[in-house]
Amino acid sequence: MTPLTPDEIPLMREACVLAADTLAYLGKNLRAGQSTEELDRLAYEYIMDHQAVPAPLNYKGFPKSICTSVNDCICHGVPSSEVLKEGDVINIDVTCLKDGFFGDTSRTFFIGEVSDRAKALTQCAWDSMMKGIEAIRPLGHVGDIGFAISKYAGRRGFYPVRNIGGHGIGKVFHEEPFVPSFGKKGKGEVLQPWACITVEPMINETSAPIREFDIPNSEIKYYHTSDKSLSAQFEHTVLISDEAYEILTLPSTEE
Ligand code: MF3
């Protein structure tokens, strides 16, 4: 992880707010009958209109501007002609590259009315992310975050994904450390003041193994639950400060 200088922090803030604003914009424009490709186009246009670039586009060969992961898709779903229908849950993951800095955020949305089980899982994914974030201390450890996430999700009877997780972020999209959704307090890499990480637990409905799929001409893989059960996820980019932490991917208040 690379601490930011005082001059760099405002630029990082801008990239993160734009990512959050993009996600809020997509949320407002989300409806049954729409394809995930239409969401991708809305995201591309919104981000380009704000003097930034959608970071996933052409990243390691990824073909689209956002990730759209529907129902049993765990992450890195590729926008397509797949049409959203009432009762779906969809994670939309937005990363903006603005003035040399990356802001990365995602959330799980409901299409119309969803099952109680989907609501409980999605609430658990949000709460697990917040528990993970609240465990951040400067000079603490990534294991503190993972411990908090897995303890919370486990108590609710859900299953955090172990081999995919958060990451350092700043002038690069993905850097050390890996931020796991499991772990032991006081273990793992040290959290450096003024560096940024993402906290992005993926929470599954069952303990079924996850399945990895190739994306043509890309190093990026996408993942599904092997038993078609649901998966939900939220992601924030967080600045570690000298006293605590600050969530950077909050939307601006102006409309
Ligand atoms: N935004 C994702 C993350 O949270 C990464 C997407 S990489 C892509 O780290 F290539 F799949 F877009």
Ligand code: CO
């Ligand atoms: Co991320």
Ligand code: CO
């Ligand atoms: Co992301």
